[in-house]
Amino acid sequence: MLTQLSNSLSKMQLPLRLALQNGPSLDLGPDPAVTLKILDSGLLAELTHPTLDVLGEAYIDRRLEIQGPIMQVMEIADKLSMAAPSDLSASPLERTAHDKALDAEAISYHYDLSNDFYRLWLDPEMAYSCGYFHSSQDSLAQAQLNKFDHLCRKLRLKPGERLLDVGCGWGGLARHAARHYGVTVCGITLSQAQLDLARQMNAQAGLSEIIDLQLQDYRDLPGEEQFDKVVSVGMFEHVGHANLGEYFRILQQQVKPGGLVMNHGITAKHTDGRPVGRGAGTFIGRYVFPHGELPHLATAVAEMSEQGLEVVDVESLRQHYALTLEHWSSNLESSLAQASTLVSDKALRIWRIYLAGCAYGFRKNWINIHQILAVRPHADGSHELPLTRADIYS
Numbered sequence: 001m002l003t004q005l006s007n008s009l010s011k012m013q014l015p016l017r018l019a020l021q022n023g024p025s026l027d028l029g030p031d032p033a034v035t036l037k038i039l040d041s042g043l044l045a046e047l048t049h050p051t052l053d054v055l056g057e058a059y060i061d062r063r064l065e066i067q068g069p070i071m072q073v074m075e076i077a078d079k080l081s082m083a084a085p086s087d088l089s090a091s092p093l094e095r096t097a098h099d100k101a102l103d104a105e106a107i108s109y110h111y112d113l114s115n116d117f118y119r120l121w122l123d124p125e126m127a128y129s130c131g132y133f134h135s136s137q138d139s140l141a142q143a144q145l146n147k148f149d150h151l152c153r154k155l156r157l158k159p160g161e162r163l164l165d166v167g168c169g170w171g172g173l174a175r176h177a178a179r180h181y182g183v184t185v186c187g188i189t190l191s192q193a194q195l196d197l198a199r200q201m202n203a204q205a206g207l208s209e210i211i212d213l214q215l216q217d218y219r220d221l222p223g224e225e226q227f228d229k230v231v232s233v234g235m236f237e238h239v240g241h242a243n244l245g246e247y248f249r250i251l252q253q254q255v256k257p258g259g260l261v262m263n264h265g266i267t268a269k270h271t272d273g274r275p276v277g278r279g280a281g282t283f284i285g286r287y288v289f290p291h292g293e294l295p296h297l298a299t300a301v302a303e304m305s306e307q308g309l310e311v312v313d314v315e316s317l318r319q320h321y322a323l324t325l326e327h328w329s330s331n332l333e334s335s336l337a338q339a340s341t342l343v344s345d346k347a348l349r350i351w352r353i354y355l356a357g358c359a360y361g362f363r364k365n366w367i368n369i370h371q372i373l374a375v376r377p378h379a380d381g382s383h384e385l386p387l388t389r390a391d392i393y394s
């Protein structure tokens, strides 16, 4: 049965062994570093031209086992997927009409999984977004502190200011800003599990009085012009194209005239959002971030501009997200036994593929990430930003 695979794949010369359960095996190159063990022979027909979602799905459904370093598995899976016909650009774009109920369900699916599971592979402050590496040798914990500081400096936070953190996660940025910049913070999340732990962490840090975290959708934020600065980190990927205008309008309304808004989020490679990674995006949408959508940088900037936010600075952190994800993936890979006691076998398989696959995707430039800083100018068009960025780096 493996002959049919041999014919279609052997010219690829990969360090890969394909093995049938209790049966023969086929090496696609010398010294195989990775073995794909096929537990369901029905998969063989698909393996002649596998897309990444087919391979990922077969693994999480236990039709396939993987043996070997996970990052090498990703690289080999990507090469295998090149045998697939490249007609994916014809597949329809994933766009959802987001509403509050749908978003709450999607957020709970991902973020309420298990705090203890996330704690296994995130940094001690549990930042769940791209770090900022001053050097590739920085630890994950250091890179996350660097990121908090980079954001606070770009936002030019000053003692006594009020900061809104939209999608605050486990509150690491809020604590950093309150501790080191003397601001009071209001943060919102849609995950009850996150909120509970974030409040505990704030209390342990003695910061509960100056950080107010709530379970709230961004569309339910009350009032206007309540905040000196607004930050949103790793959240706008959940908003959806159809709601981007409303989302940025709300951020603009929340900040006082003259105030700054920072949007830090993953962005699409192509302006029209056509698929990349031969099925990788399909897998992420189906199993990791349901209804997630990645706008292109140009779309985000256009939507911000239309809502009265003047974009003043844009920085790509793509290499930083590859490094961050490599740390997360390697932390998870070295804690698999413990992880298996915290989440289901299927969830663990999904998260293994997601972390390693996204690290690979950022390295390959399939996706990007941008910090977009904007100001809400005063009515006469003025603002108080300095003429250069020198103060950020002093």
Ligand SMILES: C[S@@+](CC[C@H](N)C(=O)[O-])C[C@H]1O[C@@H](n2cnc3c(N)ncnc32)[C@H](O)[C@@H]1O
Pocket: 103, 107, 111, 126, 127, 128, 129, 166, 167, 168, 169, 170, 172, 188, 189, 190, 191, 194, 216, 217, 218, 219, 232, 233, 234, 235, 238
């Ligand atoms: C990837 S996490 C990032 C968390 C945090 N900013 C960080 O950097 O660690 C995304 C966050 O966005 C929040 N979120 C997603 N959709 C939301 C919505 N509609 N309203 C409020 N928060 C939302 C999630 O609950 C989660 O806290």
